[in-house]
Amino acid sequence: MKDLLITGGRVIDPSSGLDVEQDVLIRDGRIEAIGPELPNEPIRRLDARGCVVAPGFIDMHVHLREPGIEHAETIESGARAAAAGGFTTICCMPNTLPVNDSATVTSYIVQRAREVAIVNVFPIGAITKGSLGEELAAIGSMREAGIVAISDDGRPVMNARIMRRAMELARALDIPVIDHCEDLNLSSGGDMNEGAESVRLGLRGIPSASEEVMVARDLLLAEVTGARFHVAHLSTAHSVGMVAFAKARSLDVSCEVTPHHFAITDRKLATYDSNYKMKPPLRTQADIDAVIEGIATGVVDAIATDHAPHAGSEKMQEFERCPFGITGLETAIGLSLTELVHKGRISVTRMVELFTTGPAGVLKLDRGALKGGAPGDVTIFDLEREWTYDAQQSLSKSRNSPFDGYRFRGGPIATVVAGEIVWQREGG
Amino acid sequence: MTTALQTAGLLDIESLDRSEIESILERAHFFQPIQKESFRRFDTLRGKMIVNLFYEASTRTRVSFEIAARRLGADAVSIAAQASSVSKGESLVDTLNTLAAMRPNAIVMRHSASGAPHFLARYLAIPIINAGDGTHEHPTQALLDALTILGRRPKLEGLRVAIIGDIAHSRVARSNIHLLAKFDAEIVLCGPPSLLPRELAALSPRVHLSYDINEAVRGADVIMMLRVQLERQHEAPMSAGEYFRFYGLRPEHVARAKPDVIVMHPGPINRGRELSSEVADSQSSVILNQVENGIAVRMAVLERILA
Numbered sequence: 001m002k003d004l005l006i007t008g009g010r011v012i013d014p015s016s017g018l019d020v021e022q023d024v025l026i027r028d029g030r031i032e033a034i035g036p037e038l039p040n041e042p043i044r045r046l047d048a049r050g051c052v053v054a055p056g057f058i059d060m061h062v063h064l065r066e067p068g069i070e071h072a073e074t075i076e077s078g079a080r081a082a083a084a085g086g087f088t089t090i091c092c093m094p095n096t097l098p099v100n101d102s103a104t105v106t107s108y109i110v111q112r113a114r115e116v117a118i119v120n121v122f123p124i125g126a127i128t129k130g131s132l133g134e135e136l137a138a139i140g141s142m143r144e145a146g147i148v149a150i151s152d153d154g155r156p157v158m159n160a161r162i163m164r165r166a167m168e169l170a171r172a173l174d175i176p177v178i179d180h181c182e183d184l185n186l187s188s189g190g191d192m193n194e195g196a197e198s199v200r201l202g203l204r205g206i207p208s209a210s211e212e213v214m215v216a217r218d219l220l221l222a223e224v225t226g227a228r229f230h231v232a233h234l235s236t237a238h239s240v241g242m243v244a245f246a247k248a249r250s251l252d253v254s255c256e257v258t259p260h261h262f263a264i265t266d267r268k269l270a271t272y273d274s275n276y277k278m279k280p281p282l283r284t285q286a287d288i289d290a291v292i293e294g295i296a297t298g299v300v301d302a303i304a305t306d307h308a309p310h311a312g313s314e315k316m317q318e319f320e321r322c323p324f325g326i327t328g329l330e331t332a333i334g335l336s337l338t339e340l341v342h343k344g345r346i347s348v349t350r351m352v353e354l355f356t357t358g359p360a361g362v363l364k365l366d367r368g369a370l371k372g373g374a375p376g377d378v379t380i381f382d383l384e385r386e387w388t389y390d391a392q393q394s395l396s397k398s399r400n401s402p403f404d405g406y407r408f409r410g411g412p413i414a415t416v417v418a419g420e421i422v423w424q425r426e427g428g
Numbered sequence: 429m430t431t432a433l434q435t436a437g438l439l440d441i442e443s444l445d446r447s448e449i450e451s452i453l454e455r456a457h458f459f460q461p462i463q464k465e466s467f468r469r470f471d472t473l474r475g476k477m478i479v480n481l482f483y484e485a486s487t488r489t490r491v492s493f494e495i496a497a498r499r500l501g502a503d504a505v506s507i508a509a510q511a512s513s514v515s516k517g518e519s520l521v522d523t524l525n526t527l528a529a530m531r532p533n534a535i536v537m538r539h540s541a542s543g544a545p546h547f548l549a550r551y552l553a554i555p556i557i558n559a560g561d562g563t564h565e566h567p568t569q570a571l572l573d574a575l576t577i578l579g580r581r582p583k584l585e586g587l588r589v590a591i592i593g594d595i596a597h598s599r600v601a602r603s604n605i606h607l608l609a610k611f612d613a614e615i616v617l618c619g620p621p622s623l624l625p626r627e628l629a630a631l632s633p634r635v636h637l638s639y640d641i642n643e644a645v646r647g648a649d650v651i652m653m654l655r656v657q658l659e660r661q662h663e664a665p666m667s668a669g670e671y672f673r674f675y676g677l678r679p680e681h682v683a684r685a686k687p688d689v690i691v692m693h694p695g696p697i698n699r700g701r702e703l704s705s706e707v708a709d710s711q712s713s714v715i716l717n718q719v720e721n722g723i724a725v726r727m728a729v730l731e732r733i734l735a
Contacts, residue, residue, distance in 0.1 A: 196630035200442075202542035202564030202602060271550070272543025316521050318541035320562070 002029040002419035005038060006378060009048030013055060014353040015369035024053055026376035029418035034370055046421060048380050051413050052348065055370050056088025056377025057355040059329065060363060061153075061178075061232055061256060061304035064090075064121070067108060068097025073309040073397045075109065078329070079117035081307070081396035083423035085329035086412030087355075088377035089120040089367055090307075093153040094131065101126035101137035106145035118422040119415070120377070122148045122365070124178065127166045131155040136166060143173045148363045151178035153232060154279070158184055160217055167227035176228040176254070176362055181214035181239070182206075182279065191320050193266040193281040201269060203319065206281050208236040215239045219246045222253055230362050231255035233306050235280040237290030244299045254301040254362045255294075259328060259335035260402065262291050268402065274315045274322035275402040278308065295354065296346050302358040303351075305332050309398030327401045331389055333381055334408030341383070342409050348383065355379070378416040387411055433733050437534060437555030439545055440565040441606040449571070449607060455728035456575050460721065462499070472735050473502035476533040480506040481523075482559070483539040488695060488719060489559050489568075493536045496726035502533075502734070524548050533734050537561075542599075555733050563597045563657075569694055570603035572725040574611075576718050577650055580690050584611035590644045590685075591615065592675060593654030593702060594623045600694045601654055602631075609634045618644035619654075619675060620666055641675055648685040653677050653693045653702050668701060677703040682712055690714050 006024040011034060013019075023038040024031065059082060065073035075092075082090045092109065094100035100109060106123050113121035125142035129135045131152040139150055150170055156179060157163045163179075170177045187210035192198050194205020215231055219242055222229035231243060234255045246253045266282045276282060294300045308325025315322050336354070340346045346354075360368030367375055391404035415423040433448065441449070462468045478497045482490050490506055497504035509523070520539075527535065534555045537545050542562030549556050560566040574584060581587060589608055595601045595617050608615050609632035617628055618638045629635050638644045645651055656671065666674075682689060691703070691712040699705045707713065 196627040199596075199625050199627040200602075200631060202562055202599060272546045273550075274547075313519065316519065318520055318539070318547065319543045320541045 002376070003027050003043050004046060004376070004416060004419045004421070005043050006046045006048050006053055006380070006416070009051050009053035009380060011053045011370065012349055012352050013370040014349055014357050015055070016371065018370070019349060024370065024378060026378070026416070026419040029376045031370055031372055031374045031376050033372065046414060046416070051380050051382050054352045054379045054381070055356045055368050056375070056417065057086050057333070057379040058089040058359040058365065058368055059087045059305050059307065059332070060091045060302055060359040062090045062092055062307040062329065063095065063309065063325070064092040065309060066096060066112065067105065071397070072311045075112050075121060076116040077395065077397045078307070078309070079113070079119045079121060081327070081329040081394060082119045083415045084395045084412070085331070086333045086379045086381055086415055087119060087329060088379060088415060088417045089122065089365070091122045091124050091148060091363065093124055093151060094126040095154045099126050099131050100142070101129050101131065103138060103141035103145040106142045106147055110146045119417050122146070122363070124149045124151050126150065127152045127157055127177065128162060133157045133159055133162065136162065136169065139166070139169055140173060143175060147175070148365065149176045149178050149230070151180065151232065153178065153180045156180050156182050156184065156214060160221065163218065164221050164225060167221055167225035167229065171225055171227040174364070176230045178230045178232050179214065179218050180232045181211050181218060183210045183213050186210035186213070191277060192269050193283050195266065195284060197266045197269060201272070203269070206279070208238065208283065208287070211236055211280050212238045212242070215242050219243070219251065219253060222246070222251055223249070226252070228252045233258050233261065233280060233304065234300070235261045235283050235287060235291070237287050240290045240294040240299055244294065247299065255299070256302040256304040256359070257291050257295065257300050258304060258306045259332050260326065262288055262295065263335050263339045264402065272319045273402070274317070274319055275326055275400050277319065277322055277324055278306070278326050279324040292340065292345050295340065296350070300354070301362055303332065303336060303354045304359065305329055309396050310400050312399055315400045325400070327394065327396050327398055329396065330394055331401060331403045331406070334387070334389065334411040335403070337383065337410035338408045376416065376419040379412065380414040380416070381410065381412045383410045385410060434555065436549050437733055438557045438567050438729055439549060440558060441567045441570050441603045442565070446610045449574070449610065452571055452725070452728045452732060453575055453578065455731065456571070456721070456724040459724040459727045462724070469499055469501060471501035472731055473497070473500040476502040476734050478502050478504045478534050478536060478730065479527055479530070479532040480504060480536045481509060481527065482506065483509040484560070486538050486560070488722065489538060492722040493559060493726050496723050496730055499723070500727055500730055502730065520544065520548070521551060524552055528552055528554060534730070557729060557733065560599050562599065564599050565603045566599040567603050568722070568726055568729060569600050570607040571729070572718060572721045573604055573652070573692060574607055575721045575725055576692065576714050577690060579717060580688070580714070581649060584608060584613050587613040587649040588647055589613050589615050589650040589652065590618060590648040591652045591654065592618045592641060592644060592677065594657050595619050595628060595654065596623045596625055597657045598654045604652060605631050605635060616644045620671070641677070641681055642684060645681045645685045648689055650690045650692060651677065651682070651685060653691070655694065655696065656698065656701055672701055676701065677707050679704070679706050682707055682710070692718060695719070
């Protein structure tokens with residue numbers, strides 16, 4: 001049952017510039033043809049009239065919490081949430097227990113994903129052992145076991161010399177280095193963006209500069225080493241400017257932004273709701289404007305969710321004690337359509353690019369295009385339907401979303417992985 | 429008609445209307461002379477139970493709330509949270525759920541985390557009175573400071589108020605800034621740079637910043653000194669000696685203010701650290717009046733929320 005005919009949808013494929021109402025035929029789990037009125041034979045069909053049919057969306061930055069923190073999420077539950085959010089491929093960060101810093105852990109994740117995940121899962125390996133920032137992890141062995149990038153996400157490498165060595169190695173292995181750019185000395189103890197709001201609320205601030213000095217450092221190291229370097233969840237105006245500058249110098253650098261960093265500001269913190277607490281923190285309207293400008297002009301390569309599930313009890317504490325991070329898989333398309341496309345900031349094709357060819361290019365994945373022979377991964381979404389997100393109905397094991405109760409215009413309708421419909425919106 | 433105060437309690441000054449503040453101060457003014465009659469009681473809150481939940485050590489605020497509750501005929505139970513199940517790892521929500529099951533009519537809460545009462549107010553239907561949350565607000569302190577100033581000045585409008593010290597970590601400063609700004613007083617904030625973030629100026633157009641105490645106290649009607657909150661500072665801004673030299677209040681500073689300047693301090697004071705003994709004991713100092721007025725203000729707040 002790996003054959004499927006998706007009929008009548010508006011097919012958008014940024015890789016080929018296609019934007020036309022046609023059918024998509026998947027046979028044996030791979031794209032076979034795209035065209036008008038494909039063969040009328042007995043085959044499973046999916047009616048996509050009124051919807052956009054796009055290459056399978058890729059989220060290059062999620063936390064699946066397995067192994068070790070399964071009460072918050074598992075590879076299985078995270079993959080289900082991904083499918084419900086319209087993603088066919090996700091890349092999981094290494095901050096599990098133990099940290100994914102060896103081929104053993106990488107192999108476990110790959111094997112487990114094969115058994116239980118309904119979407120494609122690609123692990124990202126740690127840069128340093130235990131992500132402690134002291135000694136390089138077994139990067140070559142992890143590469144052989146299946147990692148697609150390295151990152152010490154959440155525990156950034158503070159020692160520039162070690163970062164340099166990691167970049168040199170990553171270059172030789174042809175994988176990107178992804179950095180969660182944060183100078184831990186500057187951000188230490190902070191709970192939200194430093195500025196007028198943190199001063200008003202009496203919460204300790206995380207200055208924009210704590211991100212920017214590390215973006216600057218890493219871009220300089222990328223130039224020294226020639227490595228492919230990717231800024232994770234970029235959040236400030238200056239970071240956008242520096243990445244644009246590095247790109248203008250033809251460095252092999254890229255960056256991603258999360259939906260929450262282009263949708264909401266630090267003014268949301270006034271309720272002390274820990275579902276607005278994440279790193280980097282929600283910034284100001286000026287930062288949002290710069291980030292959206294970067295998305296529109298091509299400085300930003302990908303939208304990634306930084307899906308970071310936390311069990312309810314962990315977020316039900318005093319704000320300063322709550323862990324950082326929010327879920328995001330199920331709201332990414334809704335937010336992108338509502339905040340970017342419907343507000344006229346980018347075209348729907350550009351949005352598809354940010355979820356497909358963008359991340360696929362950063363990671364050199366042979367995905368994100370609807371071409372013959374490619375994996376039969378397809379994301380089908382609606383542009384206009386209004387819907388309300390209910391975090392209690394989430395397929396993730398966690399509920400820590402600031403977008404609970406948000407009204408969206410447009411969202412995912414069905415998710416197809418290798419020709420299988422792995423998720424379909426109820427009632428439609 | 430139920431007001432926001434009656435449903436949510438008193439979480440901060442920032443969200444309070446000026447008229448609401450005026451009516452609390454008016455009622456507190458009525459309660460003021462009662463301090464002199466130690467046996468005088470009311471039965472306005474007879475049959476009501478108030479839980480004082482203090483997650484942070486406090487003597488004067490806790491005792492002040494207890495006395496205020498009893499003077500109004502309410503039952504008051506105080507829980508020092510360090511000694512209770514909190515230290516056994518029970519979460520804030522669990523503790524509060526347990527307390528809520530005891531059906532108090534209000535919870536008075538002091539906590540070291542900013543926003544802790546706001547967090548609970550979202551989950552509990554019981555009014556919560558913030559008795560100081562982290563480095564955010566301490567609303568009843570600002571109300572009693574206003575009452576104290578009004579004991580020496582006819583109105584708050586147009587007064588020049590200098591607030592000096594560790595503004596960054598001061599919940600007293602924040603509540604006072606919001607209250608005084610609502611009454612169009614001029615506010616000068618003064619302290620060493622790391623304790624005086626520039627963004628404080630965004631709190632109100634009435635707020636000005638200065639790093640120079642001589643400049644800050646010039647022509648002041650009120651000088652509010654803040655306690656140096658060593659427990660909240662994560663790195664020392666300067667040595668104690670240097671701090672007192674540049675930001676400690678001494679008689680020569682008081683001389684630069686208005687002749688009838690009022691010197692205030694939320695207590696407990698560190699003599700020789702924030703202000704010299706001469707200033708603490710001088711005629712200008714109203715520090716003990718502040719303590720007395722605390723009870724009157726808290727009676728007014730409890731009555732307004734519970735009666």
